[in-house]
Amino acid sequence: MAVQTRGGRIEVCWGPEANTCNAQSTMLFAVKGSKKTTVIFMGDIWEPRTLWDSRYLWMPLEMGNGTMHLPPPQPWTINVKTGETALKQ
Numbered sequence: 001m002a003v004q005t006r007g008g009r010i011e012v013c014w015g016p017e018a019n020t021c022n023a024q025s026t027m028l029f030a031v032k033g034s035k036k037t038t039v040i041f042m043g044d045i046w047e048p049r050t051l052w053d054s055r056y057l058w059m060p061l062e063m064g065n066g067t068m069h070l071p072p073p074q075p076w077t078i079n080v081k082t083g084e085t086a087l088k089q
Contacts, residue, residue: 021045021073023057033083039063040078041070060085 023043031038043057060076062069075088 021057021059021070026056028061031078031080031083033079033081035082035084038078038083038085060087 021043023041023045026042026044029040029042031040039061041057041059041061045055045057047054057073059070059073060078062071071087076085077088078085
């Protein structure tokens with residue numbers, strides 16, 4: 001699924017195509033901290049054959065220079081006081 005914004009194309013996850021890691025966008029949530037504002041992508045992942053096992057995807061959007069990037073799903077943390085995030089590799 002491709003996602004468009006007013007500013008242009010969102011490049012998300014991996015590969016050349018824009019997608020949201022098989023998640024349907026629910027909302028974007030801003031955490032305004034003392035050092036930065038982090039925008040969190042919130043999406044739901046429906047499994048048509050096993051709806052009872054559907055999941056959610058929350059990942060921080062990487063934004064800058066007029067672009068947005070959604071990193072591949074992985075564990076991450078956020079300091080809600082400063083707004084800073086860290087991806088756990």
